[in-house]
Amino acid sequence: MAERKRIVVVGGGVAGSIIAKSFDSEADVTLIDPKDYFEIPYAALRCTVEPKFAERSIVKHTEYLKKAKLVQSSAQSVSDSEVVAVSGDRIPYDFLVVCTGSTYKGPATKAERIKEFEADYEKVKAAESILIIGGGPVGVELAGEIVVDFPTKKVTLIQSGDRLIDFLGPKASEKTLKWLQSRNVEVILNDRIELDGLAGPIYTTSKGQTIKADAHFVCVGKRVGSSWLRDSELSSLLDDQGRLKVDANLRVEGKKNVFACGDIANTVEIKQGFLAGKQAAVVTENIKKLSKDPKGSKLAVYTPLKAPFGIVSLGRSAGVAQLPFATIIGWLPGTLKSKDLFVGKSRKGLGLAS
Ligand SMILES: Cc1cc2nc3c(=O)[nH]c(=O)nc-3n(C[C@H](O)[C@H](O)[C@H](O)COP(=O)(O)OP(=O)(O)OC[C@H]3O[C@@H](n4cnc5c(N)ncnc54)[C@H](O)[C@@H]3O)c2cc1C
Numbered sequence: 001m002a003e004r005k006r007i008v009v010v011g012g013g014v015a016g017s018i019i020a021k022s023f024d025s026e027a028d029v030t031l032i033d034p035k036d037y038f039e040i041p042y043a044a045l046r047c048t049v050e051p052k053f054a055e056r057s058i059v060k061h062t063e064y065l066k067k068a069k070l071v072q073s074s075a076q077s078v079s080d081s082e083v084v085a086v087s088g089d090r091i092p093y094d095f096l097v098v099c100t101g102s103t104y105k106g107p108a109t110k111a112e113r114i115k116e117f118e119a120d121y122e123k124v125k126a127a128e129s130i131l132i133i134g135g136g137p138v139g140v141e142l143a144g145e146i147v148v149d150f151p152t153k154k155v156t157l158i159q160s161g162d163r164l165i166d167f168l169g170p171k172a173s174e175k176t177l178k179w180l181q182s183r184n185v186e187v188i189l190n191d192r193i194e195l196d197g198l199a200g201p202i203y204t205t206s207k208g209q210t211i212k213a214d215a216h217f218v219c220v221g222k223r224v225g226s227s228w229l230r231d232s233e234l235s236s237l238l239d240d241q242g243r244l245k246v247d248a249n250l251r252v253e254g255k256k257n258v259f260a261c262g263d264i265a266n267t268v269e270i271k272q273g274f275l276a277g278k279q280a281a282v283v284t285e286n287i288k289k290l291s292k293d294p295k296g297s298k299l300a301v302y303t304p305l306k307a308p309f310g311i312v313s314l315g316r317s318a319g320v321a322q323l324p325f326a327t328i329i330g331w332l333p334g335t336l337k338s339k340d341l342f343v344g345k346s347r348k349g350l351g352l353a354s
Pocket residue numbers: 010011012013014015016032033034035041042043044045073074075076099100101102103104137138225228261262263264271272273274275276311
């Protein structure tokens with residue numbers, strides 16, 4: 001880059017960490033994130049049954065960023081020239097990238113996050129019976145981790161819809177249901193548990209079924225992390241789901257120097273980390289191009305995923321995958337994901353030893 005640009009990245013998750021790293025040495029980067037770490041999300045459920053796994057899957061921002069400035073705070077508002085953080089810092093920008101994916105209520109430090117996983121592990125170990133609320137990828141992966149590592153525990157999984165992992169097609173749902181049932185997981189579909197005032201050991205579903213469990217885990221969807229934009233200059237550019245409207249180059253509509261990527265961008269596709277990574281590459285390329293030529297006549301275009309695609313791990317060696325040509329369950333998807341859960345790959349992407 002000819003002249004050093006001020007690049008502000010809001011949110012140090014999958015997309016934000018990659019973008020901040022990409023410009024670390026060639027621009028004046030500021031990363032704004034309430035945590036001192038990036039957590040590789042794909043590994044979270046393994047960390048629940050093996051807290052040591054988090055030593056690699058939680059990466060302090062200072063491990064991969066050598067020059068960038070970290071403002072450890074939530075962003076509070078944004079104007080056309082600066083971002084204001086809750087800490088009071090005001091950070092001016094030439095380019096802004098909004099990557100605040102999903103709301104995050106976890107602790108601020110890596111050490112505290114590892115303690116959370118240790119507490120979850122003790123909770124799993126101590127319980128004879130466990131209720132998992134939510135049959136999306138998070139609930140299913142947690143069930144898989146528990147039944148593989150603790151096969152004698154009684155696991156119940158409740159899902160409000162009529163099938164599991166419904167971001168993938170019906171074949172993936174059916175195969176996953178059979179896999180879990182073959183490991184004695186009781187799967188309850190089309191029913192729900194009220195989350196307000198949730199307490200065991202007896203849980204009653206909306207349809208009146210009672211479930212006895214020593215412990216429970218709530219694995220329902222997170223909300224988009226855009227509430228901080230509601231009173232800002234960008235508020236009119238949020239869609240009805242709270243996502244930022246972006247153009248084909250991942251610029252926020254009508255803005256020349258503001259990008260959004262990852263779960264907060266309103267690209268029409270399922271929201272997944274590997275797509276956040278692809279979007280981060282497009283944004284990086286476009287900022288480089290605009291830095292050289294502000295007219296930006298040949299910007300890179302992002303093409304959203306057309307058909308659902310994904311791998312859900314089922315414990316340490318199995319998985320279910322919906323690929324373009326087939327839906328498969330067992331060791332092959334397990335080989336692709338379940339052993340290392342993309343931790344080595346994600347770390348390498350940040351320039352770290354796997
Ligand atoms: C348990 C789990 C497992 C998953 N497994 C897979 C998988 O196997 N494959 C896959 O492709 N996808 C998976 N996903 C989905 C994937 O994690 C998300 O799609 C991905 O994390 C989105 O990346 P992102 O950068 O947009 O947001 P995130 O990774 O959610 O990062 C958002 C960042 O913004 C920060 N932030 C939020 N608000 C503010 C604010 N106001 N100011 C500053 N910072 C803020 C947060 O602290 C966080 O660091 C999984 C998700 C979860 C929860």
